[in-house]
Amino acid sequence: MDIGSISFISFLMCSVLSSFNSNCRTLASEQATCLGFDECFCTNEGVFACYRDELSGIPSTLPPNTTTVKLKYQNISKIYKADFVDSGYEGLLVLMIQNSKLRDIENGSFASLTSLIEFNLDGNELTSLDATNFHNLFNLKLLSLTSNAVEIIENGTFENLTKLVSLDLSRNKISTLYTGIFSGLVNLIFLSLKENEIYFIDRKTFQVVQNLRTLNLSFNRIRELDNFTFVGLDNLRYLSISDNVIDYVGDDTFQSLSNLSSLSLAQNRLTHLTFSITNDLRNLETLQLNDNQLTSIHNLSILPFLKKLDVSNNIQLSLPFCSLGELPILQSLFMSNTNVTFTLRLFIGTGCRDINIVPPLQHLYIQHSNTKRIDLDLTKALPYLQNLSFGDLDIEIENGSLSVLDNLKVLSLHNLPSSFYRLKFSNSLPSKMTTIVFYGLDNFPVEFLSHAGGERLLRLVIRNSNFEYLPANAFANLSSLENVEIHNGSLLSIDKDALNGLGNLTKLEMTRNRLSTLPEGLFQSTPYLGVLNIHENPWSCDCNLKWLIAYIELITIDNLTECVSPTEMSGKVISLLSESDFQCNDVSFSARLTSSSVTKVVTRIMPSTPMFPTNESTEETTNRTYTRFSTANYATQSTDATDKATAILTASTSAAVSTEDEQKSPDNSQLNLTFIFLGMSGIIVLILLISLGIVGYKYYQLSKKTRSTSQSCADTFSNASFNTREIDDTELYDNVNAKTEETSDPYIYNIPNQHCDVPRRYSLTAPRLKHHNNVPPTVREVRLQTFKSTSNDPNMESEGFSEKIYENQVFRKETSLC
Structure with missing residues (x-):
């Protein structure tokens, strides 16, 4: 194909993509500039990018007006000083050399890049850093060196980087931090040293970075924090020292952190923790102490503005009476898997100060604690509660104690005794409750949900269940449900009519169970179903599952769902198969029969007079037994033993069932x-x-x-780098943590989608879209981030574009991902 044809196709492709972004320009005039590199592209916006193993060195020239260079997955082992001299790099603003096997940098190699603002060397093989590496980069603001092998950082390395605001050194091999290592970084705001091998921090190491707002030291080998570790960090807001081996914290370790709002000491080896009255932590809002070995915590009263306290998974921890009564604005309390007894005595009562109150708790997690009773007095004192999680085998729940929680939206019940689900509630579940989560169910609680007011639920989640069968009409009186999830259970079979009544269902997940087949017609009552996730089940891809192929053409099914049997189908992705791939043997078939299919077979071969006596109850039991067979081989065999019986239904249990009068054979x-x-x-x-x-x-x-042509246009829509954080559960309607990309606009979120290799659709047809999973109530715009993989390497990053799917309280009904 000649250059003219490529340019014409580029123009056509860009015209199509322009429907997503009005800034897309024709590539006809600029394509020739990059034809020297098969896997490189450039754009009119000044971007030059190469994403394949094609380059062994820095390109000697660049297209005019290039401001951004992205080199990923190359073979550039060394950078020389001459690489960036008089070759079009003098106006460069962004330089990324990632995952390119870089091991050595000649002294002063980047000295000519005086305009550089962002510098990224992630995923290389650098072992040391010194001052010559970043000499003359006076305007640099963002520097990232994650996932290298850096062990040594010489003093003065960052001396010239006076405008740097973000430094990411995570996932390296740094073991010690000495005084002077960060000298020169007077404007640094963000510093990440997570996932290194740090075991020693010199006193006053951070004193020179007085403007620091965020410090991440998690996943290291730090053993102790003395009173001088954080001296000078008066402006620090977020400090994470989780996932270390800390067993000692000085009483005055946090004395200079007067502006700290979030502190994480989770997953360490602390046994005692005392907040000295000399510590100025008056602005602390979040304290995470979970997964330690704590037995006691003292002086929590010096934290008057604490909103979130997590002490879960400290199995020997006890808290004295009145200890939480001086936290007047506490909203979230996590106390699961502790020895704490949650009662009103933790806040108020005899011996407490007059200023003690019950705080306005919104999120309470007390499952598997020492809490033995939930009574009416307790729940009446928690009128603002939105999320409640409790449960244990020996817990008592006073009748009607849940119905008074007028603002409750999410209820999680853990391993409750079977007797709880037989309670006849005098009052229904709270009227605003939209989500219920069950853990450790022995039977599906149909009656409980019906009698307790389950008809208002939008989301039902079942985890770690023990029941094997989902009966017909399992979700009776739950017509408002939009999302059903059954995970990590023992589910073996489902009745064809199990989903009857779920006319508003939009998402069904049944992952990590023991399902091998699904009955045809299962989804006949779910016209709005758009997402089906059923991976990690032992699927038998034979003729009994053939019907599913036609159905999944209409919805989104995860591309992780694989066949397990027969042997020739093992490991194949179901969504990539056709109906012709699903075959059965002509004589016999292996199946997990549903009640309806068993009824049809038995009707055809059951004699009018049984071979052995039965009654009505026996027949019902027999039918149910057939329904729950999981690995049986059935075959019809002719017989002339009697004029009444002409066929026998044989199963792996060797049970014989009589058949009807012999019917005439077809011609x-x-x-x-x-x-x-x-x-x-x-x-x-x-x-x-x-x-x-x-x-x-x-x-x-x-x-x-023409892929390089379309890639350049796609790059036009790719967003700049984002700051990733985990959304707190208080921001979500359904209390589900989600990884989300946050843009510079706090009211715009990007939902990443990394599975674009297989064409599929993302359905957003829920009747009540305001409860859609990953949309906080304050968000006014959501963009679906769509990626196109450029390599077979699963670790390779992808480029793509974003598409607006939600704006001003309105979702687009259906969004094409690929």
Whole structure:
């Protein structure tokens, strides 16, 4: 294909993409500038990028007006000083050399890049840093060196970087931090040293970075924090020292952190913790002490503005009476897996100060604590509660104690005794409750949900259950449900009518169970179902599951769902298969029968007079037994033992069931004609499939040659780097933590989607879209981040574009991802 054809195709592709972004420009004039590199592209916006293993050195020249260079997955082992001299790099603002096997940098190599603002060397093999590496980079603001092998950072390395605001050294091999290592970083705001091997921090190491707001020291080998570790960090807001081996914290360690709002000491080896009255932590809002070995915590009263306290998974921890009564604005309390007894005596009562109150708790997690009773007096004192999680085998719940929680939205019940689900509540569940989560169920609680007011629920989650069968009409009176999840359970089979009544269901997840097949017609009552996640089940991809292929053309199914049997189908992704791949043996078939299919078989072969006596209850039990067979081989066999019985249904249990009066065999000539007709039809279909395959292959070859053209246009829509954080559960309607990319605008969120290799659709057809999972109530715009993989390497990053799917309280009904 000549250059003119490539340019014309580039113009057409850009015209299509312009429907997503009005800034897309024709590439016809600029494509020739990058034709020297097969896997590189450039744009009119000044971006030059190469994402394949093609370069062994820095390109000697750049297109005019280039301001951004992105080199990923190259083979650039060394950078020389001459690489950036008089070669078009003098106006460079952004330089990224990532995952390119870089091991050595010649002294002064970047000295000519005086305009550089962002510098990224992630994923290389650098072992040391010195001052010559960053000499003359006076305007640099963002520097990232994550995932290298840096062990040594010489004093003065960052001396010239006076404008640097962000430094990321995570995932290296740094073991010690000495005084002077960060000298020169007078404007530094963000510093990450997580996932290193740090075991020693010199006194006053951080004194020179007085403007620091965020410090991350998690996942290291730090053993102790003395009173001088954080001296000078008066402006620090966020401090994480989680996932270390800390067993000692000085009484005055945090004395200079007067502006600290979030402190994490989670997953260490602390046994006691005392907040000295000399510590000025009056602005602390979040304190995470979970997963330690704590037995006691003292002086929490010096934290008057604390909003979130997590002490979970400290199994020997006890808290004295009145200890939480001086935290007047506490909103979230996590006390699961502790020895704490949650009662009103933790806040108020005899011996408490007059200023003690019960704080306005909104989120309370007390499952598997020493709490033995939930009574009406306790719940009446928690009128603002929105999320409640409790449970244990020996807990008592006073009748009606839940119904008074008028603002409760999410209720999680953990391993409650079976007797709880048989309670006849005098009052229904709270009227605003939208989500209920069950852990450790032995039976599906149909009656409980019906009697307790489950008809208002939007989301039902079941985890770690023990029941094997989902019966017909399991979700009776739950017509408002939009999301059903059954994870990590023992579910073996599902009745064809199990989902009856779920007319508003939009998402169904049944992952990590023991399902091998699904009955045809299961989704006949779920017209709005758009997402089906069923991976990590032992799926049997035979003819009994063939119907699913046609159905998943209409919805989104995860591309992790694989066949386990038969042997020739093992490991194949179901969403990539066709109906012809699902076959059964002509004589016998292996299946997990549903109640409806068993009924049809038994009706055809059951004699009018049974071979052994039965009654109504026996027949019901027999039918149910067949419904729950999981690995049985059934076959019909003729017999003339009696004029009443003509066939026997045999199973792996060797149980025999009588059959009906022998029916007349169909005429053999009619059968032959039928088989001939089916055979000819199959040949015609095969010819059509081969023709389509040839056309698809030609289209693939054409698209492959123009991929660099479309990639440049796609890069136009790719967002700049984001600051990633985990959304706190208080921001979500359904209390589900989610990884989300946060843009510079706090009211715009990007939902990342990394599975674009297989064409599929993302359905957003829920009738009550305001409860959609990853949309906090304050967000006014959501963008779906779509990625196109550029390599078979699963670790390779991807480029793509974002598409607005939510704005001003309105979702687009359906969004095409690929």
